[in-house]
Amino acid sequence: MARAATVTIDLDAIVHNYRLAKSLAPDQQALAVIKADAYGHGAVTVARKLQSEVDAFAVACIEEAVELRVAGIRKPILLLEGFFTADELNYISEQNLWTAVHSDHQIDAIASSNVSKPIDVWIKIDTGMHRLGFAPDEFMAAYERLKALPQVGNLVMMSHFSSADDLTSPVTQAQLEVFDALQAQCPIPMSIANSAGTLMHNRARRNWQRPGIMLYGSSPFSDQPALDAQLKPAMTLTSEIIAIHDLQAGDAVGYSGTFVCDQPTRVGTVAMGYADGYPRQAKTGTPVIVNGQRTRIIGRVSMDMLTVDLTGLDAGLGSKVELWGKHLLANEVAPWADTISYTLFTGITRRVHRKVKG
Numbered sequence: 254m255a256r257a258a259t260v261t262i263d264l265d266a267i268v269h270n271y272r273l274a275k276s277l278a279p280d281q282q283a284l285a286v287i288k289a290d291a292y293g294h295g296a297v298t299v300a301r302k303l304q305s306e307v308d309a310f311a312v313a314c315i316e317e318a319v320e321l322r323v324a325g326i327r328k329p330i331l332l333l334e335g336f337f338t339a340d341e342l343n344y345i346s347e348q349n350l351w352t353a354v355h356s357d358h359q360i361d362a363i364a365s366s367n368v369s370k371p372i373d374v375w376i377k378i379d380t381g382m383h384r385l386g387f388a389p390d391e392f393m394a395a396y397e398r399l400k401a402l403p404q405v406g407n408l409v410m411m412s413h414f415s416s417a418d419d420l421t422s423p424v425t426q427a428q429l430e431v432f433d434a435l436q437a438q439c440p441i442p443m444s445i446a447n448s449a450g451t452l453m454h455n456r457a458r459r460n461w462q463r464p465g466i467m468l469y470g471s472s473p474f475s476d477q478p479a480l481d482a483q484l485k486p487a488m489t490l491t492s493e494i495i496a497i498h499d500l501q502a503g504d505a506v507g508y509s510g511t512f513v514c515d516q517p518t519r520v521g522t523v524a525m526g527y528a529d530g531y532p533r534q535a536k537t538g539t540p541v542i543v544n545g546q547r548t549r550i551i552g553r554v555s556m557d558m559l560t561v562d563l564t565g566l567d568a569g570l571g572s573k574v575e576l577w578g579k580h581l582l583a584n585e586v587a588p589w590a591d592t593i594s595y596t597l598f599t600g601i602t603r604r605v606h607r608k609v610k611g
């Protein structure tokens with residue numbers, strides 16, 4: 254009836270993973286980070302499922318927040334990247350959005366606005382990532398200015414880790430020290446923990462955790478099987494075998510013939526390619542599951558198809574193929590394409606059929 258390429262989203266898994274994040278800091282609060290269409294899982298669907306239990310949501314920008322408000326989501330939503338132009342401020346105020354503020358020009362814009370209700374502001378501090386935020390020695394001035402403005406409501410201090418997924422890196426500790434030194438001067442609520450911080454850095458857990466990738470059941474760590482066992486993968490990408498060819502030693506497979514059979518090889522063609530969001534960079538050897546059995550991709554991934562090794566497997570036309578999901582972690586696939594699970598999840602395109610469970 255139809256091309257089988259399908260992404261299945263398990264909403265109960267996301268609820269489970271959010272509860273896990275909350276359980277790690279039960280007296281504190283946690284934003285559910287659903288930017289980038291909930292990391293490709295569908296922001297509106299995920300928000301509807303989570304809204305009765307999350308403390309608040311976070312997205313990157315106002316466009317993403319508007320989508321949620323239009324869909325009837327009422328919880329507060331933090332704009333992690335802040336606002337870009339002053340004309341966003343009225344909507345932010347009216348719709349109970351919270352905004353990151355990372356620079357003086359944004360404070361100027363708020364000061365010249367005439368918003369109807371005060372806006373809650375998360376002051377972004379650069380504690381070492383050097384991407385966005387006030388330098389530590391600029392923080393107090395920014396805080397004092399914001400505090401004095403009638404257009405501003407509650408204040409939170411936030412920062413972001415650059416290396417929390419590397420447990421051997423001294424940078425996380427150094428960032429926390431900078432953050433704590435500012436907190437000593439200015440005791441307002443704090444937020445620094447992303448998923449890696451929430452899961453593995455006790456000292457990073459503050460008033461607000463900001464779990465993202467872990468909500469989708471993917472660990473930010475590549476080498477923590479105990480965490481993998483606690484998280485439930487929410488996205489499963491599947492398709493089917495649409496053709497089978499028995500090749501001889503010396504036969505080449507796919508574009509540029511990058512894979513050459515060294516023995517008689519049964520090759521299965523799968524309806525899944527880079528235009529579906531499967532990474533073209535995935536090398537020969539990338540794991541894949543066919544009819545419940547692990548095998549590997551061989552040859553180049555093309556736009557609409559890829560090829561797998563079926564030699565010695567119990568598989569035929571129409572056999573189910575799992576590219577990643579419940580039985581094969583995206584974290585295991587990602588390094589074969591020199592990437593991370595985040596890009597796999599956010600890369601699924603609209604050609605892929607979507608199913609939602611739960």
Ligand SMILES: *Cc1c(COP(=O)(O)O)cnc(C)c1O
Pocket residue numbers: 286288333413446447448449463464465466467473
């Ligand atoms: C995306 C994002 C997060 C979530 O990060 P994960 O690694 O997905 O948990 C947290 N904070 C900020 C500022 C972000 O941009």
